[in-house]
Amino acid sequence: MWIAFSISALIGLVAGRGIVAEASAHRRNLPDRWWDPLCEACDTSLNVAMTSCRGEQHRQGTVSWLTSLVTAALFGAVSLAVPSLAVLPAYLVFSGTMVLLTLTDLDTKLIPNRILGPATILASGLLIVGGFISGGGSGLIRASVGGVAYFGVMFLLALIARGGLGFGDVKMSFLIGAFTGYLSLGHVVVAGVGAFLLGGVVALGLLVTRRSSRKDAIPFGPFMTVAGLIAIVVGDAIITWYLR
Numbered sequence: 039m040w041i042a043f044s045i046s047a048l049i050g051l052v053a054g055r056g057i058v059a060e061a062s063a064h065r066r067n068l069p070d071r072w073w074d075p076l077c078e079a080c081d082t083s084l085n086v087a088m089t090s091c092r093g094e095q096h097r098q099g100t101v102s103w104l105t106s107l108v109t110a111a112l113f114g115a116v117s118l119a120v121p122s123l124a125v126l127p128a129y130l131v132f133s134g135t136m137v138l139l140t141l142t143d144l145d146t147k148l149i150p151n152r153i154l155g156p157a158t159i160l161a162s163g164l165l166i167v168g169g170f171i172s173g174g175g176s177g178l179i180r181a182s183v184g185g186v187a188y189f190g191v192m193f194l195l196a197l198i199a200r201g202g203l204g205f206g207d208v209k210m211s212f213l214i215g216a217f218t219g220y221l222s223l224g225h226v227v228v229a230g231v232g233a234f235l236l237g238g239v240v241a242l243g244l245l246v247t248r249r250s251s252r253k254d255a256i257p258f259g260p261f262m263t264v265a266g267l268i269a270i271v272v273g274d275a276i277i278t279w280y281l282r
């Protein structure tokens with residue numbers, strides 16, 4: 039178990055660097071870049087810890103190195119939460135995608151198709167293979183149900199909200215519903231309800247502290263990604279607590 043944890047955390051540390059590179063490429067409208075993030079000021083590579091660039095030693099924002107650390111911790115936690123090591127690769131791809139889409143949505147209020155599309159195919163493919171290897175056929179059925187259910191609910195909400203909810207959020211909900219659904223349908227509920235609870239709390243906080251006005255649109259995607267990850271890592275504990 040601790041071997042899987044350590045290896046996953048290490049992969050997360052490396053994946054974090056790729057996530058920073060791709061998020062920055064997306065923010066600056068550059069071609070995809072899955073490795074070697076560049077300095078925003080002078081376009082030279084960053085040092086290993088991503089605290090400054092190798093060229094003129096420009097200091098980089100905390101988001102860069104923090105992303106790597108958070109991804110490492112997340113990957114480690116996910117390795118402890120998966121029901122079988124056979125589906126761990128799928129869950130790591132899913133989790134990395136969630137971190138990346140959180141960054142792109144916060145940066146540009148977009149869930150880019152060019153990231154979500156390939157990630158959905160890769161993560162789903164790995165989940166299907168891992169599910170069959172570990173004999174989790176019922177998990178795969180739950181994953182399909184969870185994906186379709188979360189997608190359906192978000193699709194209806196997007197129709198009702200008329201532009202208040204981006205279609206990127208709707209498309210992303212399938213992936214989150216599938217990966218929480220593989221664990222249990224309760225996990226899908228935790229992810230969905232959690233997104234709205236987190237969104238409400240943060241929106242209220244921003245209003246109270248006057249950091250946003252009622253008219254500002256707050257992207258909903260980050261609440262969906264974060265709640266989805268929370269559901270996967272501690273969903274069991276939340277469900278047990280709620281049903282107690």
Ligand SMILES: [Zn+2]
Nearest residue numbers: 077080091096
């Ligand atoms: Zn620089």
